[in-house]
Amino acid sequence: xxxxxxxxxxxxxxxxxxxxxxxxxxxxxxxxxxxxxxxxxxxxxxxxxxxxxxxxxxxxxxxxxxxxxxxxxxxxxxxxxxxxxxxxxxxxxxxxxxxxxxxxxxxxxxxxxxxxxxxxxxxxxxxxxxxxxxxxxxxxxxxxxxxxxxxxxxxxxxxxxxxxxxxxxxxxxxxxxxxxxxxxxxxxxxxxxxxxxxxxxxxxxxxxxxxxxxxxxxxxxxxxxxxxxxxxxxxxxxxxxxxxxxxxxxxxxxxxxxxxxxxxxxxxxxxxxxxxxxxxxxxx
Numbered sequence: 001x002x003x004x005x006x007x008x009x010x011x012x013x014x015x016x017x018x019x020x021x022x023x024x025x026x027x028x029x030x031x032x033x034x035x036x037x038x039x040x041x042x043x044x045x046x047x048x049x050x051x052x053x054x055x056x057x058x059x060x061x062x063x064x065x066x067x068x069x070x071x072x073x074x075x076x077x078x079x080x081x082x083x084x085x086x087x088x089x090x091x092x093x094x095x096x097x098x099x100x101x102x103x104x105x106x107x108x109x110x111x112x113x114x115x116x117x118x119x120x121x122x123x124x125x126x127x128x129x130x131x132x133x134x135x136x137x138x139x140x141x142x143x144x145x146x147x148x149x150x151x152x153x154x155x156x157x158x159x160x161x162x163x164x165x166x167x168x169x170x171x172x173x174x175x176x177x178x179x180x181x182x183x184x185x186x187x188x189x190x191x192x193x194x195x196x197x198x199x200x201x202x203x204x205x206x207x208x209x210x211x212x213x214x215x216x217x218x219x220x221x222x223x224x225x226x227x228x229x230x231x232x233x234x235x236x237x238x239x240x241x242x243x244x245x246x247x248x249x250x251x252x253x254x255x256x257x258x259x260x261x262x263x264x265x266x267x268x269x270x271x272x273x274x275x276x277x278x279x280x281x282x283x284x
Contacts, residue, residue, distance in 0.1 A: 005070040006095040007036035008063045013195055016061050020087050032060045033126055033152075035193035039067040045186050045204060046124040046150030048072050053118045055143070057110040057125040057135055060084055062091040064126055069099045074118055077103055078110045110135045119145035126152045129198075133157060133173045140180040140207070141219070149207035150186065158185050158203025170267050172230040176223060178271040181207040213271055217278035222271075225278045229266025237269075237277075238262035245281050254280040 008016075013034045017023070033039060042064060048054060048071045059065040059077040061084065068075045069092065079085040085107035092100035106113070111134060120143050127135055132153040140146060153161070161177050162185040163170040177183045189202040215222065224244060232240040237260070238252040245251035255262040258276035260269070269277075 005066050005099055007066055010034035013061055020083055031194040031198050033063040033193055034195045038193045039064050043067045043071050046122055047148055048122055052122045053120045054122040054124050055120045058128050062088050066096055069096045069102050075103045076116055078106045078113055080109050082107055111138055114142055121147050123149040129154045137176055147209045151205050152202050155201040155203040158205045161205050165270050166268055172226050175226045175271050179212050181209040183207050213275040215275035215279045221283055222275045222278040225274050233266055236263045
């Protein structure tokens with residue numbers, strides 16, 4: 001049997017950072033997890049098993065990567081910072097033993113990731129706060145094989161992603177995430193488990209993939225309706241979608257044809273409603 005994986009604690013994290021001359025940078029939204037129990041909880045809530053191929057974005061110094069290496073079949077760790085990407089294999093070799101071979105480090109921006117040698121089944125990551133929503137939506141679009149997502153993001157972002165229609169925080173990210181799957185706030189995370197300690201709390205967002213709503217519109221067309229509705233979220237739909245439809249009258253007709261009240265606002269609509277409207281709007 002391979003030796004047990006050794007998880008990183010606060011002291012080890014600071015030691016590795018000092019050795020590399022690394023200071024967490026706000027530019028890339030870096031806050032490193034220093035609590036092994038949190039790492040194990042993320043892996044457990046992400047339902048990562050021995051057959052899973054995992055995408056991890058922003059592995060940093062390797063805290064979560066070690067947990068994923070312990071549980072998954074393969075891990076693609078996507079790190080934009082060249083210094084951290086170069087150092088990660090050494091950390092894994094020292095602390096993960098034979099399981100280090102399961103991890104493939106990619107030094108690139110996750111927003112440019114379009115293909116992998118194996119089809120990923122999980123996205124599990126402590127995401128940089130500044131790009132969390134675009135990364136999740138991009139990877140769900142590019143990799144339909146992803147069945148489940150478990151990401152740690154700023155709590156405000158987590159609540160926004162998981163918000164249901166009609167709630168104060170429901171918006172374009174909520175609706176777009178719902179296109180891909182069932183979204184919920186799986187857990188909250190205290191700021192004390194990070195180094196450096198951020199000035200906000202975090203949340204774990206779970207997304208379980210399902211088929212998108214049945215519609216003759218494309219995903220891009222549906223998302224354009226979502227964007228238009230929330231760009232002017234205090235306006236009624238017939239006004240907010242006027243430009244997209246060509247005129248207020250055309251918008252009113254399309255919304256009515258979709259079986260939706262044109263005096264509603266975007267925050268009251270489900271992703272299925274948006275899909276129905278997109279199918280009713282003529283697209284040139």
